[in-house]
Amino acid sequence: MPMLTANTCGVFPVAVTPFHTDGRVDLESVDRLVDFYIERGAAGLTILGILGEAPKLEQTEAITLIRRFVRRAGTRSVIVGVSSTGFASMRALVDVAMDAGAAGVMIAPPSSLRTDEQIVGYYRQATDAIGPDVPVVVQDHPLAVQVIMSAQVIRRIVQELPSCVMLKHEDWPGLDKLATLRGFERDGSMRRISILCGNGGLFLDFELARGADGAMTGYAFPEMLVELYELHAAGRRDEAQDLFDLHLPLLRYEHQTGVGLAVRKYVLMRRGAIAFDAQRRPGSQLSPQTRKEVDYLLMRLGSKNPRFKV
């Protein structure tokens, strides 16, 4: 599969980790899920991210999952989340991932970091620990990890560390930050990097207009993200916005911390992408009321456009 580069683009769904209802990893659903994403146009996928319940896995399970996902993905690129509490564990996980054929790894900063010096120093040590040949995605997700990276600190990381080829842009709000980074490229003060956007896709309509190269998020209708990306690329802005607006009520509902993952797994299960919507404990619960609300939003979505009927 192709390695990540500064020119990688398209939609990389963030894959959930499928479990059986008794908490065991559901490897059969891994295959179904990968097929589901690829059939809907994904350029690759990201596994073991924050929403992938990675912290709940034992190391041996993580290794098994990496290998299964990568093998099934075939020629598509797989990005593996390897954020760890220490560099020894991180390196061990990176070695497994790259040996299995992953396209790169994603690293979020530990929540204790505060100053620019600390953040740049952390990525310096991390890339040093895992080796200079492994493509790295820098994950900028303040809401989840409590670390604020200014555009300037991202530029320092990019300029100093050649293996950092991609940014997962997940600051909120972040439209002007994205524009600032592309401005750095234009004024020559930063080399080009690939920027894929997260945050559930809540601002993807404008992020693509601001210069994003695609999306890296787990919204349960990846085909919408793919189509949005293609319409934008084709300059068909109003059609893109119509499509986005149609999905926004559900997309917004899915983008809730905690319960959002339960919503996402439920929709993926209803769409046949995974067998169960179970989360390993401790997990968020889907209350009956919540399920009814999701059903209502799905019903409305399907009735407005039969392509999205589930």
Add this chain to the structure above:
Amino acid sequence: MPMLTANTCGVFPVAVTPFHTDGRVDLESVDRLVDFYIERGAAGLTILGILGEAPKLEQTEAITLIRRFVRRAGTRSVIVGVSSTGFASMRALVDVAMDAGAAGVMIAPPSSLRTDEQIVGYYRQATDAIGPDVPVVVQDHPLAVQVIMSAQVIRRIVQELPSCVMLKHEDWPGLDKLATLRGFERDGSMRRISILCGNGGLFLDFELARGADGAMTGYAFPEMLVELYELHAAGRRDEAQDLFDLHLPLLRYEHQTGVGLAVRKYVLMRRGAIAFDAQRRPGSQLSPQTRKEVDYLLMRLGSKNPRFKV
């Protein structure tokens, strides 16, 4: 004007504070803004909230603003944000507000609080400091103030402190929390309180179905919030959702930390509700790109329903 009670309901827009471009308070626009809200069906309004730039005001300016807002609001209820770093300043502000004729005050917990004991203790001391006759709105807004209040701690506050008659529900995600609180009322473990919802209205469609009594948020189309509330009250759920979905792209865009206030003031200015969209320093800027995006969303909104043309 009527005092806040546990049965207060409807839409209470959170008013921006109008400034001239040179940073002076714009008192003429205060009157226009109050009229704007009332003409669009507001049951009352909230001033000097977090989004009202209250921390940027000198005490004398805050006093002038309170009096101007309350006088113009006439028979409508005005809630005054009085969160302060100390109880002496809080009490001084509360005295001014209640003397002027405010309907109640809103208090957010200081960000240093952590444990249930600390949170309950804080509201105990605050209500003690301002006096037992002043109706209090408890503001539950973790994203802004970093204090997490469980449903259980809110129940403790409500049960212990009779003057706490309203909750500004602004946790995120918060739908199940809202339902839990209403469940406490049904099982008799908590007396009834009024619950108005914030968070820019991003989940108001479902919050009303979950038992909210209305909205307290500053979305620049308050008439939509009012109509949504009335449609829900009339049981016309699908029409309500259609209306909400129509506004969601703009509403979501306005609900961005920091830049959201700039967007809101800009739309209010374009709608004639205030003369200038200026913020007192330090304020967020509306980049040209952002302004274009807002114009685009306004254009789409107006073209889909001429009632919302600006």
Add this chain to the structure above:
Amino acid sequence: MPMLTANTCGVFPVAVTPFHTDGRVDLESVDRLVDFYIERGAAGLTILGILGEAPKLEQTEAITLIRRFVRRAGTRSVIVGVSSTGFASMRALVDVAMDAGAAGVMIAPPSSLRTDEQIVGYYRQATDAIGPDVPVVVQDHPLAVQVIMSAQVIRRIVQELPSCVMLKHEDWPGLDKLATLRGFERDGSMRRISILCGNGGLFLDFELARGADGAMTGYAFPEMLVELYELHAAGRRDEAQDLFDLHLPLLRYEHQTGVGLAVRKYVLMRRGAIAFDAQRRPGSQLSPQTRKEVDYLLMRLGSKNPRFKV
């Protein structure tokens, strides 16, 4: 070795993890270090704590260390830190520890917890995951993990979860909290638990007077902690204070976040307890100036009492 109970008392040094200068675990020094602690009167020891660089270890290294420490400790109790990002990893580590013969495990809450409900819920799930027969030490260390546990929440944990038999008391300031907990025992609202104190021993002189059962901290002169404990137990308060005051300048110096571990390893190396003062990366550095200051404090300590000459 004896399992932890609610009556366990004495001094449990928090062991550093010895490394070679090239970053490999130094197993020979593990044996020396265990002997060092035991010869100086330790009742047991704690390994893989926050200061034990546990997050920097691969799982296989952690397993090797647990077995080596426990075997060498012989009849002394070993407490194993098992704080993990997920319950699957935690249970795996607990199984290794208890099979090897550990006396119990120590669990700190993840830094994301805020409300009383969340904290109690976390310990409920953790004890459920690892099994009800494993003695648990609840680690209350706000400065390191950002979670504030009130005395009331600790009481809820103790009352609900029988396997929680010990508190590592490391709040700061915490003297009145300690007294409150002992008061809960006296008034019958909480069963007795063992309370050992951390925070580098900075308040151990008064913690023992307030009802602590001993110390769990890594000060590089464990014999002082042991002697302090015994003098207190014998009611020889003034002698205890004289001893404590003699060590306070160094003890305070060692109790610095970050650099403190470097100081501690350096002193342990100078005392022959470990072969190298190396930390695995990323680690704090001992600047030449810092080393000179430690040497100065050691020199003064030894000159005032030859027993502590190094």
Add this chain to the structure above:
Amino acid sequence: MPMLTANTCGVFPVAVTPFHTDGRVDLESVDRLVDFYIERGAAGLTILGILGEAPKLEQTEAITLIRRFVRRAGTRSVIVGVSSTGFASMRALVDVAMDAGAAGVMIAPPSSLRTDEQIVGYYRQATDAIGPDVPVVVQDHPLAVQVIMSAQVIRRIVQELPSCVMLKHEDWPGLDKLATLRGFERDGSMRRISILCGNGGLFLDFELARGADGAMTGYAFPEMLVELYELHAAGRRDEAQDLFDLHLPLLRYEHQTGVGLAVRKYVLMRRGAIAFDAQRRPGSQLSPQTRKEVDYLLMRLGSKNPRFKV
């Protein structure tokens, strides 16, 4: 009185704010307290700091206190804490202070700041708001305000903003940071600034050796801080350390968050510096047990050196 400069040195006690037991400001004790500090060798003093209960004051009280302190201080320099939630309030307070004859103002960053850009930007806006002629003390106190300033960001502030002439160094641990800043001066990358140290004086023995210009802290025996400073200046290092060690047990006890202020006021009252040890609500309480412990430490201090008998 002399204005603050980059060469200001000596001991600036952080003054408590005296209250009557009914919560009123005790202006008579202000005079006694100022005399107490000056008679014991203070070069100046700092008022309305975090420990000065400034947030509990109404604005009119703050103004009265500033004038009273400054008048009584005569030729000694008074630094006024002016940290505020907004620049309008800050400027108003600064105007009062400088008109009254203060020597400069102290500004701590608001706790919401994270990145280097944000921190530098904040001081840029603050100095702009209060005017370029007002000497500013930058307060670096992460434990209290949660903002981490690297040595690099302090250098950026100093280089860009000429009115920032002093640093209140209160990071912890901070010895190497202090040395790094002095190194910046030596290598020419930062102009000289005055550095006074806080943190209750817990590391003042070594801070003076590392290049500090004095202390800015409220330990209830300011004469010890003054003498320590003079002994260091005279190169009498061992005598200085003996003096410091003698006080360390009490100094460490006083340096507890929350209860520390109660301890300090109690000792100051026992020494006759203020009439009451009352705090305005919400304040920390001195439990009977705590009072006994302080009495015990005072008794030991006085018995070892009659000069410090109270």
